[in-house]
Amino acid sequence: MHEDESRLRDAAPAPPGSGVTFVMPVLNEQDYLARSVASVLAQEVDGPLEVILALGPSTDSTDAIARSLSAADPRVRLVTNPAADIPVGVNRAIRAGIHPTLVRVDAHSALEPGYTRRALETLDRTRAANVGGVMRAEGQSPFQRAVAAAYNSRIGLGGGAYHSGAEEGPAESAYLGVMRRAVIEEVGLFDESLRRGEDWELNLRIRRAGYRVWFDPALSVTYWPRESWVRLARQFRSTGTWRGELVRRYGRRNSVRFFAPPVLVAVAVFAVAVALLQLTGVFSGGWSLAASIVYLPLLAYAIVVVGYAFSPAAAAGWRERMWTLLVIPTMHLAWGVGFLIGTVRGARENIDTSRLRRNTPLP
Numbered sequence: 001m002h003e004d005e006s007r008l009r010d011a012a013p014a015p016p017g018s019g020v021t022f023v024m025p026v027l028n029e030q031d032y033l034a035r036s037v038a039s040v041l042a043q044e045v046d047g048p049l050e051v052i053l054a055l056g057p058s059t060d061s062t063d064a065i066a067r068s069l070s071a072a073d074p075r076v077r078l079v080t081n082p083a084a085d086i087p088v089g090v091n092r093a094i095r096a097g098i099h100p101t102l103v104r105v106d107a108h109s110a111l112e113p114g115y116t117r118r119a120l121e122t123l124d125r126t127r128a129a130n131v132g133g134v135m136r137a138e139g140q141s142p143f144q145r146a147v148a149a150a151y152n153s154r155i156g157l158g159g160g161a162y163h164s165g166a167e168e169g170p171a172e173s174a175y176l177g178v179m180r181r182a183v184i185e186e187v188g189l190f191d192e193s194l195r196r197g198e199d200w201e202l203n204l205r206i207r208r209a210g211y212r213v214w215f216d217p218a219l220s221v222t223y224w225p226r227e228s229w230v231r232l233a234r235q236f237r238s239t240g241t242w243r244g245e246l247v248r249r250y251g252r253r254n255s256v257r258f259f260a261p262p263v264l265v266a267v268a269v270f271a272v273a274v275a276l277l278q279l280t281g282v283f284s285g286g287w288s289l290a291a292s293i294v295y296l297p298l299l300a301y302a303i304v305v306v307g308y309a310f311s312p313a314a315a316a317g318w319r320e321r322m323w324t325l326l327v328i329p330t331m332h333l334a335w336g337v338g339f340l341i342g343t344v345r346g347a348r349e350n351i352d353t354s355r356l357r358r359n360t361p362l363p
Helices: 033-041 062-072 086-096 115-126 142-151 181-187 198-208 229-253 256-279 285-309 318-345
Strands: 020-026 049-055 076-080 101-104 109-111 130-137 178-180 213-223
Touching (some): 020 086, 033 049, 033 062, 033 109, 049 062, 049 086, 076 086, 101 115, 101 181, 115 213, 130 142, 142 318, 178 181, 181 198, 198 213, 198 229, 229 318, 285 318
Parallel strands (some): 049 076, 130 213
Antiparallel strands (some): 109 213
């Protein structure tokens, strides 16, 4: 995207040595939290740093791990987030922090060495209000590696800059983000009525206020995807539902690429209806032949998915490639179904159950 530079406002730089506040919402992250916090504490900052963990109602050992991390290092501080919603937790962490630069961190991710130093340099150089980089997904199991490869590819998530990379420059949004507190407070922090898509919506308000949002491909964050097919499907259905809600609210400001998965779902449903009419004899002869054209887009989609699964870009190993044949359609169809639901009914009642343990009662 390209803004008119003459109309943009510069975000005020932070005073030298003023410090950085890292904010992290946390829920049921016993397998990842310690690694994520360690990656933050290892960041090099010309000044003090603090890590604010906003603890949701976890049902595993996450809270105990968080308390031990805080006891071991006074830079790690804890706040509560009873609602478990990410925007609420991030806002609580922001309000508890004291430094003029904010770094958004996900407990399911780890910052690469030098990430914060580079981001601060980019903020100063570009006078942007928010800077983000590449989300580099990694996996440990064959399933998770297949999902990670899909995240990192254009076919998986549609070619967003922070998934597949792009040239440095102005951006629609920023993955996680390193932000100037003054601007974030000026535009009103994160919208607590959203459960997903809150980063995109915040960056929309930042850009509407006249500030730059900047993509720097030299910045990299490691992200570990969901570990099971069920959780992946739940995550993408919830994400799609909230994107549908954002379309209800902001319409054309949403990128065209967000509409591809719901179109795929619509074509698939139409193809099933045609198949039933053909099997029952309602469509026959010329009508049946003409209606069969609906299968062509699905055939083309299947060819693309199979071609990707066995291409060098996909995760290596036969188990990863087999999982890819399921992972890609799951991501697209679950997201598309959620999008249609969110567009029609809204998403206020939607809960992302992919972050909950099986014995966790829904709020």
